Amino acid sequence: MTHHSETTEQVTLRTPAELADALPYLLGYRPEDSMVLVAVHDSGGKGRFGGRARLGIPAQEEDWEEAARQLARGLVTSSERRGARPERLVAYVCQEPAPGERGRDVKRRLARLAHLLRIQCGDLDVPVIEALCVSDGRYWSYCCPVADCCPEDGTPMGLPGTSVLAAAATYAGIQVRGTLRELRARLQPWEAAAAREQEAALDAGGLALVPRILDEAGRAEVAEETIVLAERVIRRLAAATPVAGAFPADLRDDGLIGHDEAARLILGLQDRGTRDRAAAWMEGDEAAPALRLWRALARRCVGPYAEHAAPPLTLAGWVAWSTGDELEAREALAMALGADPDYLFARLLHQACNEGLDVESIRRCLRAARTGGAPAAEPARDGVAPAQDGVAPAADAPGVTEPGRDGMAPAAAASETPELAGRLEGVADPVGEPDPAARIRRRRRLRSALAAAGDGPRAARVPGQRRRP
Structure with missing residues (x-):
């Protein structure tokens, strides 16, 4: 998938690590307690990022399904009104560990929310091609079937500002604003x-x-x-x-x-x-x-x-x-x-x-x-x-x-x-x-x-x- 900066420069993202690193640059801030969907459009045989939508993760698990439905419907509907219905979506769930938790506990706890996002997007005929959990400086893929690729303790995120996308964003004048x-x-x-x-x-x-x-x-x-x-x-x-x-x-x-x-x-x-x-x-x-x-x-x-x-x-x-x-x-x-x-x-x-x-x-x-x-x-x-x-x-x-x-x-x-x-x-x-x-x-x-x-x-x-x- 390709991210277009404010200039004509393009950065191609191929791996879950690159997708996880891209999230703050796609939103303009580092999300907390968040569920995020990013639209992907086909462009000349390559994926191109489109609209983004975010909601806070409801505290009560019984509200997750409705939240996932609203998020998916909101992004797809708004994209359709612009004449650019997304072909695919990337989903993120982001939350820091509670006291006594580790990142892998967050990943397990939010697995149902990621699954609900995939179901709601599928019901709209827009498949989720990757679903990531970001927590405690690590990321996990809910879509990767290979255990060695996604270890139980997750994969460490790169240092902020050190990726190719970070360099391109800095060159383009794109600023990540910290947290909401x-x-x-x-x-x-x-x-x-x-x-x-x-x-x-x-x-x-x-x-x-x-x-x-x-x-x-x-x-x-x-x-x-x-x-x-x-x-x-x-x-x-x-x-x-x-x-x-x-x-x-x-x-x-x-x-x-x-x-x-x-x-x-x-x-x-x-x-x-x-x-x-x-x-x-x-x-x-x-x-x-x-x-x-x-x-x-x-x-x-x-x-x-x-x-x-x-x-x-x-x-x-x-x-x-x-x-x-x-x-x-x-x-x-x-x-x-x-x-x-x-x-x-x-x-x-x-x-x-x-x-x-x-x-x-x-x-x-x-x-x-x-x-x-x-x-x-x-x-x-x-x-x-x-x-x-x-x-x-x-x-x-x-x-x-x-x-x-x-x-x-x-x-x-x-x-x-x-x-x-x-x-x-x-x-x-x-x-x-x-x-x-x-x-x-x-x-x-x-x-x-x-x-x-x-x-x-x-x-x-x-x-x-x-x-x-």
Whole structure:
């Protein structure tokens, strides 16, 4: 099979070892607790990699079959919509050993999951030509019948970055981003002592802002104040001295934003119109500091304000996608849906990103909204199959909802952003949540007093108050 880098260089992969080594480069990160399918297309008598799809491995074994069905159906269906149905698939199951386990124990424990993946793909007439388990720095093939080829203790993986594919990827500028856990840590709420101070600031900000937001004139004033404050903080972040490393950079940004400022921005962005205006900071010199601001605000949605993270997470996902980082975009948007499964802007963007919609068409919508003009005609989809991801946003979260699967078509969200909704009409469902019970467990949120105005500013509800049934 052949992997095409961003340049014209091609690397041919022939062995299970090479396939195992290729996985981080195919996804752009090192998967954890993951089941992955990679499409293979015939091209001139050789296999060529196509779309990829990943789901977290459900904790309960009884949910494995449904998860395998969703993963297989999602990848094959999305490939068909692009006119490129895969001829074959490569399957991976990746999980680190639990305490007291070894890699070979993981391989045995996940054998049934790998078998279910092969069955579900076979039912769709797309055979799995290789199924690999990756654990504890080793790999095993579930398809190899030769014991000497695949010893019980597995085969050690090569040192990261030493393979031919790694060299080609480095030359092409392809970056492996570590793990999803590390990426999500930049977007998850604080849990240290500072979280209590931020929660107190959000409580005080809610008491001051909610009465104004409930008043029509006051609501417009709060919106304008929010945008002005956001612009001021973005300029402050842009002027900050750069530091090396994601964690130090986030600490620096956290120190540049006061608790009161963060509270006013978080609460102000609950208004849909204000959020749409903020979404226009998506390109040029504004994009990078805006993304840093949205990440910082997501980290400030602490304690009972976790649901308020949906707007800043959605904005972070949008700016990341708009600037070419589909990996962070999908994760941020999935986390936004974990914070609020009914947040329609996140749902639409998540669908569009997973379905490979041309991001420029959405940029034109937002530019037109910013200037009051009409968007230009939308170009055709580029046909590139992105890596789809339905992983849960956090270890203790019930999981990402399935955007579009609750009976609401994208066009029904026209109140979100009319131009955007029109362009997403008919977009297919991306790969969804691996745990079907999560859809039953998730509670439908009651709308606030301003529900008639669309999403409405959820600041109108003071977190911590018990709702009437």
